[in-house]
Amino acid sequence: MMKITTKNIRLLSAAAVTILALAACSSEKKAEGAAAGPTETQEDIIKTSSAGLPQGRIAEGEALAKSQTGPTKQACIECHGMDGAAPTDPTYPVLAGQYADYMAHSLVAYREGQRKNAVMGGQAGHLNDQDIADLSAYFASRPAKLSNLSKGYE
Numbered sequence: 001m002m003k004i005t006t007k008n009i010r011l012l013s014a015a016a017v018t019i020l021a022l023a024a025c026s027s028e029k030k031a032e033g034a035a036a037g038p039t040e041t042q043e044d045i046i047k048t049s050s051a052g053l054p055q056g057r058i059a060e061g062e063a064l065a066k067s068q069t070g071p072t073k074q075a076c077i078e079c080h081g082m083d084g085a086a087p088t089d090p091t092y093p094v095l096a097g098q099y100a101d102y103m104a105h106s107l108v109a110y111r112e113g114q115r116k117n118a119v120m121g122g123q124a125g126h127l128n129d130q131d132i133a134d135l136s137a138y139f140a141s142r143p144a145k146l147s148n149l150s151k152g153y154e
Contacts, residue, residue, distance in 0.1 A: 053104050053108075053129045053130075053132055053133040053136075054129060054130050054133050055133065055137075056100060056104075056133035056134050056135075056136050056137025056138070056140075057133075057134050057137060058134075058137050058138050058141045059138075060130075060134040060138075061133075061134035061135045061136070061137050061138025061139070061141075062138045064076075064131055064134055064135055064138075065077055065084070065135060065138055065139070069126070070122065070123060070125070070126040070127075071122050071125065071126060072119065072122045072123055074123065076095070076123070076135065076139075079092050079119070080092060080093070080094070080095050083096050083139075083142040083143070084096040084098075084139045084142055085097075085142060085143070095139040095142070096139060096142035096143060096144060097139075097140070097142055097143060097144025098139055098140060099140060100133075100136040100137055100139075100140035101136070103135065103136035103139055103140065104132050104133060104136040107124045107127060107132045107135065107136065108124075108132060110123070110124035110125075111124040111125055111127055111132070
């Protein structure tokens with residue numbers, strides 16, 4: 001039988017912490033009482049955005065950006081301009097060249113009501129994940145009209 005000493009308690013505590021840390025970092029994720037499903041491969045991860053959306057299709061995104069659908073019956077380009085590069089109001093964002101993942105995150109937030117805007121909430125409310133991925137891919141593919149500090153001032 002092991003004698004209980006301060007040294008043994010420290011060793012057992014360290015071992016317990018290590019075991020808990022390894023269990024928490026384990027890549028095996030099983031729901032309680034359920035069998036584990038298929039694991040995500042690197043190829044699956046590449047085919048989706050960081051927002052967990054399907055791969056965006058540029059041509060479908062362009063068609064959707066120009067279509068007057070949803071409850072507002074307004075196309076994206078009516079406010080953000082052709083190719084998302086010339087907003088009709090200076091308070092509207094330029095979409096051309098924006099990062100696809102940022103666009104997708106924003107549209108999902110509008111759709112879910114996490115980001116509030118009366119117009120965009122209505123616009124994004126009817127979009128499904130594929131629509132959001134397609135719009136994001138389209139606007140990201142447009143020539144950038146954005147600038148950042150690494151480009152300097154013009």
